[in-house]
Amino acid sequence: MKKLFLFSMLSLFFATSFAQVDRTKQPEPGPAPEINLQEPVTFSLKNGLKVMVVENHKLPRVSIQLTLDNPPVLEGEKAGVQSLAGSLMGNGSKSISKDDFNEEVDFLGARLNFGATSAFASSLSKYFPRILELMADAALNPNFTQEEFEKEKAKLITGLKTQENDVSAIASRVQSALAYGKNHPRGEFTTEQTVNNVSLLDVENFYRDYFVPANAYLVVIGDIEFDQVKELVTKNFTPWTKAVPPSLSYSEPKDAQYTQINFVDMPNAVQSEISVQNLVDLKMKDEDYLDALIANRILGGGAQARLFLNLREDKGYTYGSYSGIGNNKFGPSTFRATASVRNMVTDSSVVELLKEIDKISSEPVTAEELANAKAKYVGNFVMALERPQTIANYALNIETEGLPKDFYKTYLERINAVSIDDVQNASKKYFSSSNARVVVTGKGSEVLENLENVKLNGKAVPVLYYDKIAEKAEKPNYDTAVPEGITATSVLEKYIEVIGGKAKLDAVESYAMLAEAEMQGMKLELEMKKTSKEQFMQDVRVMGNSMQKQVIDGDKGYMMAQGQRKDLSEEELKKLKEESAAFPELNYLIAGGITLEGAEAVGDKKAYKLKITDEKTVFYDVETGLKLQEVNNIEAGGQQMQQTLSYDDYKEVSGIKFPFKLVQTMGPQKFDFIVKEIKVNDGVNAADFE
Structure with missing residues (x-):
């Protein structure tokens, strides 16, 4: 019914050269600058x-x-x-x-x-x-x-x-629960x-x-x-009463006995959240603390690290893949390598994450990788010194972590002294592919079959099942039989009937909708207007300013993005017309060709899955008949991505039920649009489509 669009900000980088430089050679690093940290x-x-x-x-x-x-x-x-x-x-x-x-x-x-x-x-x-x-x-x-x-x-x-x-929130808490x-x-x-x-x-x-x-x-x-x-x-x-906090004891965390996949089924997941993790006993005062940080930087510490270059730049599986290693003086912390990936490449992503962890532990890193990682740490360290908060944290760390007084004064010197052997030894000690816990939170009906065939070094990786609160569970059963007599046509007809009936829908000559969401603390507005005369207008505004607008008026149309206008091609106009129908299910019945693919779980509800085109699938609630979700396969940045629009909180307006909550998801982006107003046969005029 409604299709929303995401935006990206473009960054421009300028460089000026004042002399001829051999850019094929990396500059030799100079001596570590002297760090003059004032002692408290x-x-x-x-x-x-x-x-x-x-x-x-x-x-x-x-x-x-x-x-x-x-x-x-x-x-x-x-x-x-x-x-x-x-x-x-x-x-x-x-x-x-x-x-x-x-x-x-x-x-x-x-x-x-x-x-x-x-x-x-x-x-x-x-x-x-x-x-x-x-x-x-x-x-x-x-x-x-x-x-x-x-x-x-x-x-x-x-x-x-x-x-x-929330798949991401559930994945995060289950990862921690299974680790500790x-x-x-x-x-x-x-x-x-x-x-x-x-x-x-x-x-x-x-x-x-x-x-x-x-x-x-x-x-x-x-x-x-x-x-x-x-x-x-x-x-x-001084009035603060002298006291000591109570002493507590709790269970000692233990690593998995063998490498395993811990799967959490989330039927509403549009991508899989993966974490390859193991416990680490690392403290800031350890001699190999900086070695471990450099090893992690090379493996997954940023856009130039191995995980990112493999899973994003080479394979195109994800927007980004990273790793992190914790330290804690009170007990074990974790090493984690993570990625949020498309459903269809979940198993492949698990294999690549494990391979990269195995590789950095068994093979020396290159001199270039080590030099780049050191340069990044040096740059971050020097820049951080400009913030008073950093000085406070450094002073505090020396006191609370039992560090030598010159820990930060000699920081750069010790970073530069880290060798290739130091990195490999730290990797062997802190990164594990032999007893790793691979926590995957995703849509089992689409990813589980392939996950069960994952192998590491020729051996199958067993899959264990957990629920949303990290309790052991049975393997999900996706064999939901479709009752006899249920067809694509009957599903569409039931939907039309429950939202108001064909007569009511046919009587709608126009409707207008206004919805709001939040984007990084800013208000995002969506205004949409449609008529029965192939007229459509959608305007997305940020803080009141139009960021993207699309307009169709019969056989012509255009789109505007940040002030730049582009007329729609014949093919673009055709596709957008399909989306612009006030109630597309009426057109689906006329056009035919819709197939019933079975029944699946969507969140905590069972839904009939209708294949509309090769690119679009729509899910309708088995019990209520209401539309729950629409999934579109689109191409973005040369990658095939899934764009999901979920419908919820149906309310009646002029005798017709409309969803008042629209959840737009694409990759890591998620927007919860709350509908503020819907008008039927009101609030729309010809000027809206100019």
Whole structure:
């Protein structure tokens, strides 16, 4: 019924050459620049708070970072309590209301944010005394009220509900649950049920137990004097009651005993989320820490890394493939190689990910790869030094991770000293293809048959099945029989009947629709108008400005993108006319040629699958007859991609049911359009199609 279009921003790169240079040779690297990191001056309060001060008088600004370096907390049946505590922190204090608190922070042009075990503030240095006072007051005397608690609880539950069928969100939480176990802080689930188990008293208890100064660090950087900081911090934070957080124990994570595919069936998935992962015991103070970072950079650390060059540039399987390696002083972390790929290449992508991991562990990297990875780290490191937040983090890491005082001063020197052998040794130690857990979340009816035939080094990789909450499950059964008498024609006729009937639809001479979505924090508007006279207009606007517009008026039409107009060719006009029909199912019945391909799951519903053309498939709910989803195979950037439009929240307008929620998905892009208005036989005139 409706077809939406995605946009990409074009970047232009300019280069100017002032001399003849042999560009076939990479320039020789110069010596590592000397890093002059100012060491913080420190002091401690009797309650245990450790304070680090770095004076920097270049700009009249100051930043304050409070961090509680506590071990992770297992929340169990009250998972979500930590999140709720963090969202309630910073809502004023017992001495100042939330509105007055926020108004004063805004008036001072400052920033002040809180988490469950952290706080951050920045302001002009002349406001430092007041901002520090506000931070301390809100941290030590939080304003926990039942009213705010209920609001934050409702927001958290709403957020969880939006993730119920979000393939990416489910993939992420199952990956962690299978890596660490559900009885580990990094693997446990926050659900609507666990959130409902949390009371305001639980939040207050969490704050009292864990928001304590024993492992607390306060880093102050900027245009301030040490003596002033010491005086103000002592005054404002001395009332913080001395306490130590409780000691907790939880299950020790274990790697898979053998390489295996853990499959999570998501019938609404339009692409597969893949993670090849294993546990790593890596800490910043380890001698091979930088070796591991460089190895990961070469494997999957960016657009020049092996995974990206293989799966995107060479194979065209995905928009991007990356890897990451974590470090944690409190216990194991993970190495992960990931990709979001088209359904039809899911098995091939798994094979390529495993091959690349196997290759970097068994074969030396090239000198060029090593040099490029080092250059990237050097550039990022030097640029990061310009941010006060970076200096704060470096000072904090030295204290909390047990690093030598010169860890960052010698950082570049040690990066440049990493050898090819160091990279291979780190790869063997931290990247595993022999006991990797390959977590695939996708549409089983389209990917499972091929996944079950995946082999690594000539051996079959077994497939185990899990549900959306990481519990073991049976292999999905996709043999849904179509009842006798059900045909493509009967499915189309039922749809037409349930949305209003043929007579009602035939009486529609025009309709207009206005819908809205969000794109990177900006409002995206979709306006669409159609008539029974082969007239169609679709305008997509960002922040009120037209980004793409399409118009058909009989046998002529055009499209505009960012102010550039192009008349439609005969073939383009023909295709767009097919999309422009007010109710295309009426045309499907007349044209014929539609085939019933069977029944499949779409989300948590069973649907009849109708093949409209070689490029288009439409799914209709078995029970209600309503249209659930439309899948189009299109070419984008030389690659075959799937574009999916899902329909939901049907409401009646002028006796006809229209979907009031449209979910557009293509590759990694997803837009949830909420229909704001539909007018039938109203709001459309000839000028709309000029």
